[in-house]
Amino acid sequence: MNVPPLPARLREAQRFLPWRRVPRPNGKLGKVPQMYRGGELRPCDPLRPTSWLHLEDALALVRSGQADGIGIALDDALGVTGLDLDDCFSPSGELIPHAHAVLQPLGSGAYVERSPSGQGLHALVRGLVPGGWRRQPGVELISSGFLTVTGNVVQHAPDPWPDLTGVLGQWHRERTKSYLAARPALPGLSVSHEHLLQRARAAGSGPAFRALWDAEPDAAPSASEGDLRLLLMLLYWGGLG
Numbered sequence: 442m443n444v445p446p447l448p449a450r451l452r453e454a455q456r457f458l459p460w461r462r463v464p465r466p467n468g469k470l471g472k473v474p475q476m477y478r479g480g481e482l483r484p485c486d487p488l489r490p491t492s493w494l495h496l497e498d499a500l501a502l503v504r505s506g507q508a509d510g511i512g513i514a515l516d517d518a519l520g521v522t523g524l525d526l527d528d529c530f531s532p533s534g535e536l537i538p539h540a541h542a543v544l545q546p547l548g549s550g551a552y553v554e555r556s557p558s559g560q561g562l563h564a565l566v567r568g569l570v571p572g573g574w575r576r577q578p579g580v581e582l583i584s585s586g587f588l589t590v591t592g593n594v595v596q597h598a599p600d601p602w603p604d605l606t607g608v609l610g611q612w613h614r615e616r617t618k619s620y621l622a623a624r625p626a627l628p629g630l631s632v633s634h635e636h637l638l639q640r641a642r643a644a645g646s647g648p649a650f651r652a653l654w655d656a657e658p659d660a661a662p663s664a665s666e667g668d669l670r671l672l673l674m675l676l677y678w679g680g681l682g
Contacts, residue, residue: 442503442510444496445592448552448602451513451521451565457499458487459508460589472557474512474587482507487514487587510557512589517569522609523583524564525556543580546612550605552598554591562595563588568606570613576656577616641678650674 445452458474459482465471476485476492482502485492493514502508515523529540540562544553552565565588575582641650652660653671661667 442500443592444500445554445590446594446597447496447590448565448567448598449600450567450602451552452496454513454519455493455495456514456519457494457496457511457590458485458492458514458587459494459499459502460510460512460587462509472510472512472589475508477502487512488516488585490514510589510591512587513565514587515583516585520567520569520604521584522566522568522570523586523588524551524562524566525581525583525588526562526564527579528560529562530560539579546615547605547608549596549599550603550608551596552602553594553596555593555595557589557591559593563590565598566609567602567604568609570609572651572655573613573617574655581656582613637675637678641674644678646674 459477460472460474461482462470463473463484473484474487474492475482476489477494477498496511499508499511503511515521524543526540526543529537531537544551544562544564547564547566550566554563555561556563569584570582575584638654641647641654644650649660650671653667653674656667661670
């Protein structure tokens with residue numbers, strides 16, 4: 442694996458981890474971040490700084506055959522947001538409209554590469570998004586977590602790498618509006634989407650609701666249970682519970 446042409450801010454940071462493909466119960470392969478200790482790799486918490494390596498050290502583990510790839514740990518201190526987009530290409534290899542619509546507002550300031558599958562895209566943007574949703578159909582935002590890096594570049598980032606915090610904030614607000622507008626109405630819903638969200642967030646259970654709405658990892662034991670809890674809350678505050 443060659444050295445990915447990441448922006449210098451990332452390339453020089455000691456924030457990299459190798460990962461291995463691990464079978465999941467659903468039959469798919471997970472990309473599990475690993476720490477290197479005692480001459481071997483073992484699964485780890487990717488946000489634990491003592492596990493982080495320099496880029497070349499992480500790459501060496503891939504080149505030696507001990508790991509399947511590398512990734513980078515993102516958090517607020519780094520000030521970089523990752524976008525993970527699924528199924529971005531048509532059978533002929535062209536970028537589909539959905540992926541283009543997600544990336545176009547970010548302009549030339551984003552570093553973009555193909556995901557390990559070759560069918561998705563990962564974008565790294567300097568800047569942080571405001572509080573709110575972190576997952577919509579086909580796109581996930583990662584400001585605190587682990588994102589794989591392949592070096593299969595679609596768009597290089599400029600040098601110097603611009604801070605797009607303002608652009609990300611506007612992008613996030615616009616996608617929130619379009620996402621809510623596209624949601625099908627629930628039969629008999631007694632309040633608007635906006636009013637429903639305001640009521641749910643202001644309630645005593647508001648912190649739990651916000652965690653579920655933002656798809657925070659610890660909001661529920663599993664994604665399906667989190668979806669169920671969120672649906673029940675929405676039904677209640679919409680007057681159907």
